[in-house]
Amino acid sequence: MPEFKTPLRDMKFLLHEVFDYDSHYATLPNGEEATPDVVDAILEESARFAESEIAPINQSGDEEGCKLEDGKVTTPKGFKEAYDTYRDSGWPSLSHPTEYGGQGLPMSLGLIKHEIMATANWSWSMYPGLSIGAMNTIFIHGTDEQKQKYLNPLVSGEWMGTMCLTEPQCGTDLGQVKTKAEPNGDGTFKITGTKIFISSGDHDMTDNIIHVVLARLPGAPEGTRGISLFIVPKMKINADGSVGESNNVTCGSLEKKMGIKASATCVMNFDGSEAVMLGPENKGMECMFTFMNTARIGTAIQGVAHSELSFQGALRYAKERRSMRSLSGKKEPEKPADALIYHADVRRMLLTQKAITEGGRAMLYHAAKFADLMATGDPEDYKQFDDKLGFLTPILKGFLTELGLESANHGMQVFGGHGYIREWGMEQIVRDARISTLYEGTTGIQALDLLGRKVIILSRGKAVPEYTGEILRFCGHHNPITGSRKRRVLRRYVTELSQLAVKWNYITGRILMAARTDRDAVGAAAYDFMMFSGYVTMGYFWAQMVAVAYDKLEHGGNETPEFYKAKIRTAEFYLDRILPRQMAHAEALTNGPRTLMSLDNDSFVFE
Amino acid sequence: MPEFKTPLRDMKFLLHEVFDYDSHYATLPNGEEATPDVVDAILEESARFAESEIAPINQSGDEEGCKLEDGKVTTPKGFKEAYDTYRDSGWPSLSHPTEYGGQGLPMSLGLIKHEIMATANWSWSMYPGLSIGAMNTIFIHGTDEQKQKYLNPLVSGEWMGTMCLTEPQCGTDLGQVKTKAEPNGDGTFKITGTKIFISSGDHDMTDNIIHVVLARLPGAPEGTRGISLFIVPKMKINADGSVGESNNVTCGSLEKKMGIKASATCVMNFDGSEAVMLGPENKGMECMFTFMNTARIGTAIQGVAHSELSFQGALRYAKERRSMRSLSGKKEPEKPADALIYHADVRRMLLTQKAITEGGRAMLYHAAKFADLMATGDPEDYKQFDDKLGFLTPILKGFLTELGLESANHGMQVFGGHGYIREWGMEQIVRDARISTLYEGTTGIQALDLLGRKVIILSRGKAVPEYTGEILRFCGHHNPITGSRKRRVLRRYVTELSQLAVKWNYITGRILMAARTDRDAVGAAAYDFMMFSGYVTMGYFWAQMVAVAYDKLEHGGNETPEFYKAKIRTAEFYLDRILPRQMAHAEALTNGPRTLMSLDNDSFVFE
Known part of the structure; x- marks a missing residue:
């Protein structure tokens, strides 16, 4: 299993530089204590716990598995001890209400803590992770008596x-x-x-x-x-x-x-x-959805978590393992062969992993703000934030877990045949990641939730132009000629995203039209619509990161210009190499439902 | 593990109706005995053996695994017994030369037999499968003495x-x-x-x-x-x-x-x-390539084999399992819910599997003809067939195993959460399929073999226009206005394939130009070039199948018009839903190598 290092630099970049969580927390009723110093301390302590306590038992946990004996389930060696430490350190209560013994910090901090734990050891993180769904459901729907009785020991982690x-x-x-x-x-x-x-x-x-x-x-x-x-x-x-x-x-x-x-x-x-x-x-189903939305964001985290861990393993191996010579000439002439990282196709896989991980993390951290606002804002705003988060949730869960699985496979692929061998731990990441597109609603269900429910039923199509409106405002703001920022360096991002925002609106309109006469037009388009939405959304977040990176480079005062340059390079890679996939999805879905629906059930196979 | 039924109807369609193996065998020096009746008998007997002897030990073999004790390896229960039956029935010698005890039948029959065995139980099929590589290498490079000593007991399977x-x-x-x-x-x-x-x-x-x-x-x-x-x-x-x-x-x-x-x-x-x-x-490396080409086609079979088995399992489940109601209204009102197969997104996955399996099989059976001709044709023709097969081999191995893995994942996805549970056998297919993009040269190596070696070094770019020339001749022949066949029903295939043939030539030219000044342009484009090539090639084979299907429907005299209609529907699905992926690959590769190569090795991650 690859050694896990928490990507603190990237996390802090998103929190402090891109999404201005400092101001966000300052305006939250329960955010006063979440000062930048406290936030960083929580990140660093989470990282310490994750790296030293649970990352080391990720692979052994997979080998050993759980056991059922005499009607009792035993978790793998070290799992209970790690949980005892976790509970005794007060981690379970971090972002739960103080009235039930919680520390009352914003929910987003709980999600980010969970991301760190989840990357180190997904299986372990599921135990405290699923508890959160039960807690939230009781917190929102329980009576005072129920809350007193059940929430206190749940919040404390007892x-x-x-x-x-x-x-x-x-x-x-x-x-x-x-x-x-x-x-x-x-x-x-x-x-x-x-x-x-x-x-x-x-x-x-x-x-x-x-x-x-x-x-x-x-x-x-x-x-x-x-x-x-x-x-x-x-x-x-x-x-x-x-x-x-x-x-x-x-x-x-x-x-x-x-x-x-x-x-x-x-x-x-x-x-x-x-x-x-x-x-x-x-009313159990309605109450259930409270839990489901939490669980789905928790599962979206899984996409980023596995992508990150697999990327770290693949990157380290690509720097250490030597095979063949680079096509453009020897890069390490003193060695018997060049490191894998010099080969273009290996870089393609590593950069795909990097672009997915960092792009996905940005999408999650943006969404986490809405979770904070829903939990503490006034009821009038609740609907607004619920709508925004509701639109993004199936994209986060559906799209990011599909890409997380892809990324886990790339990481394994970088290892060649060794990736298939269990001792390296790379295949475990693929096996662990594989569940993420299945549970908490399959990818197909997320796609239907997005297109059928959120876009068509709940918003009558308006959810898309509302969101693309935000993208177009960003483009307008940064337009190299007419924008208030006149960013020449963002020209390509502005051009592509403007076109894609319009295309997204157009596609949505076409599906809405088709759905009037044929409801199967929705089901037939759903998957490709969700993937298209995901690629455009991720592109928008890469553009936001790039805008900040150029700001930082232009205004100096930072110690690591390479970090910002790497962001820009990765964003360019995303535009060149990943974003073009939207073309295939758009084309597939505009071809309509006919060829999907017309084959008789009995004609799929002939013996 | 899903029950395995050999897709005999599809195999016979390709052999007798699409590729006219009957005439092909009749002209081969060693094809005289491979009459249509003999071919069908071999298919049916292979199917019987595969379904009754090795399919039942596929899942138990995975659970049990191999054991090493006292320096000796033991295969799982039933593996040796099945092999004894296989050997005693004379299967190992089917397509090996009579002078070493073989039955002397064409090599393609051996490959098709192998496909059947491989679909039933990939792990089991690897034992006799790898033996073929050793045999071929000794047959081509061995001395008479070596052949006498080693080939006889290898051919007999002793x-x-x-x-x-x-x-x-x-x-x-x-x-x-x-x-x-x-x-x-x-x-x-x-x-x-x-x-x-x-x-x-x-x-x-x-x-x-x-x-x-x-x-x-x-x-x-x-x-x-x-x-x-x-x-x-x-x-x-x-x-x-x-x-x-x-x-x-x-x-x-x-x-x-x-x-x-x-x-x-x-x-x-x-x-x-x-x-x-x-x-x-x-000269070991040169001799080695003899084996590698065989092994790579053997591995390409793996893509089709896993896709087929996963498709069979998913299709059966989609007909039996009921969940939710179809968006276009109840389809099974007497049941508590509609079968999965009525849902558009499930159909998308099933049809993707079907299109990959049948399209891939067509590509393999076409290539197998060249293997026959190389083995028995005169030396002058050898080069020609070797070139044709050499061009197709990396596409078959690289593209079909990537799609086979995708298909195995779709099959598992159709099962929802149950797909993740071992008893269903669907996740085993994914785990078994995962090796296919890694061994016998990873996907990246196949891509470099295609673009760097076969296209650029060996043919100076001509391999592509030669192949697209064949596609364009097909299009010309079937052109609805000017063609000798004037097939209106093929209009869309002719239009799309003509455009894609030209696009393939254009892309190849662009890469050749770029490679003059930057060798990394080859490595950076290789993967997307191979996938683009694969999608266009598979589209061409779907068009060939459709042309035959329309012929059969127009001229009647067949008992299963539904079979041909299903071929046409599946081809339309391929055009609508799968072929558009070529757009993303073409766009990605024409964006060039810059964003792939420019990130410093030290800038991939910052802690």
Whole structure:
């Protein structure tokens, strides 16, 4: 497994230089304490913990996996000890409300901390990561009593939480959920059913686990309108808050998976387990979305995390391993061959990884601001930020995990045959990354969420021109002739992005027109529309980074001009080599749904 | 693991209807016996063996893997038994010369048989598959004595062979090979050194293994000009041809890999092992290429094989699994949800798999004809066929394995979260497919072989206009207005392919110009050039298939018009949805090498 070094310089560049988090935090009700010094200290301490405590057990965790013995799940060697250190250092409570024992810092800081932990050891980070979804759901939908009872030990990290949605017969289609909730008549319920794919469903890290479970009340309407949410602890909770006897929540088996083997993926059996209802009756799906949006941004982080780790490994290997001579002449004549990094095709793969990682990180850090504003702003602004984040979330989750998987594969490819051998750790990154396009809504579901829900149903198409309006304002501002900044160096970015903003609007309009007569036009276009949106969005963020980099170079006063020059070079690479992919996606989707939909189900194969 | 059904209908379509193998075989010196009936019988018997004997041990082989105990490698349960049946049925000798005990049938039949076996169980198929490389190398470069001694038991399958190239310090860059060959003075040699990544380096399937080994004679020139080939048997061979005592060839360890776990990937130690030289002194690299071309086509088969198997699994699941309702209205109102296959985005993935599989297979079967002609044609024609096959080989290997991996991932994606769970077998296909872009020359090496060697060095750019000339002749023939066939239904294919043929020529010319002043222009363009070439070539083969399909539909007399209609639909899908990717590759490569090459090695990362 490649050694992990937290990319602190890049993170600080985004936080302090590109997105001005310093001012952002200063205006937040809960941002006062998040001064630049505190932010940097949190980054550095997160990095220290991640690099020294959990990165070293990433590969061993994969080799060892989780074990189920006597109905109890054991995590790999070192996982519980690392979690004890994490909890004792107060990390779980970082960005949770002070009224439940949290440190009350902005949510974005929690996400950035999570990115660092996740890059060091994705499987380990899933345990505290999934707990956040349960916490947020209880925080928003729970009664005061529920919050007091469950949130305090969750926030402190004494307990962890999970979300129990999927059942054997249904993943995405939660309307098919069969788990039953029977009222006891005293306001409590008995939950009976089987849930599958429950990450952290059981483990040895905490004494109790709080499950948030989707289930159906007797006589509830069919489909998604008859589903409610319940809080079901693994162990009953005594009146004094201490852990009591078993609540009949058991792990039936552990899934054998391609990767994230150190993360316990459980089949969970609830057998008359005591529960309380969370949120209103039959409104479980709506309440669920609170969790889903958090989880989807958490999964988007996975794209960047695996891309970063794979890039670090590939870069180090490309500098150390020597093979063949550069086509343009010997670069290391004293050595038997030139380092891989001198070969153009290896540079293509490394730069693709770099452009994906840094571009993706910029997209995430921008979105994280909306999460802060939604959590603390006034309710009137909430809708505005929810809309903005809602539009970006499927792009972040869908596009960044697809590119993260691509990047993980490039990193492995740089190693040649050695990449396929487990000891190097590069193939583990690919296996771990592979889940990211599947869970928390597949790529196809993200694409439908973006185009079908966010663009067409919720905004009647306006979400796109609103967003491209922002891009066009950026272009106008930096226009080399008419803009207020008159940036000649940004000419190419302004030209390309202006054209692509218009193209994005045009494509959206075409799909809207087609959808009037053929709903399949939406499903047929969704994937390519999301990928097109992702490439243009990432291009816009590269342009923003480049604008800052030129500023810094022009106004001097910085110690590392090479850092800014590298940003500019990488952005140019993105424009030259990655952004052209939008052409293929635009062309594919404007070709319409006919060839997708016209083949008979029975004509896919002939024996 | 999805059940495997040999796609016999598609194979027969290509052999009998598209490529007219019936006439091809009739004109081959060794094709007389390969009548259509015999060909079909071989396909059907191969299918029977593959489906009943080796497909059932594909997943168990992955779970069990190979074991090294007391210096001996054991293959997974059932592997040896299946091989015994294979050998006793005479399969190894199918397309080898009769003078060494072979059945003397054309090489293409051997490749197609191999495709069937490979789809059923790639790891198993590697054992007899790699033996072919050793056999071909000995057949072409061996002395009569060597052929008599080694080829007979290899052809019968009594023994197997390997190729030992890679060493710890070098994979692609074989000029760094250190393994020593010391002359004994009697025409024999002692080989000492360590080879890694030796597939089938040791196993329990045969009593002896014949290693073809790259090694360096004392005082040989440095680099690739000082490397010779040697035949090194695992066990010495007695004068009567029986297996004698150990030849100090031992397996030091087995690699732990991402996939192909049932294939033994060995570290092989040669410790003064007795050997004879194969081919001329210091010409080992040239002799090696004989093997490499075979191996590369064998690996191109892997792309199609994994794509086929993954497609079969995904298609079956998409018809059985129900989730959500189709956007255009309920398709199965009596069921709780519609089958996945009704959803546009699932169809996109399935059709992509289908287009890749069938398009790739067509490319392979076309190339296999050249292999036949090279093996049996007169020496004057050899160069012509070698050039044609040499141009196509890196496209087949590089492009088809990249697309095969993509297809395997689509198949897994159709399963949603279940695709990540091992019991379904879909993730194994991805892990098994992942090696195909790495071994036998990575994708980057194939790209350089195509653009740098085949196009620029060997043909001075002419290889492309020669090939596009063929495409343009096809377009001219089928032109709806001026062509001899005047095919209105082919209008779109003719239009697009004509434009792309011209674009391919233009791009090649641009790179040639750029390469005059900057050799890095070749390396920087190579990957995108190869992918562009692949997409256009596959488009050309889809057009050929469509031309035949329309013929069949127009002239009736066939029992399955749906088969031909499905071909046409799939071709249209390819044009609409896959071929547009050429735009991105063309744009990327014409942007030139600057942004690839200009970033300092030290500026890739800042801490």
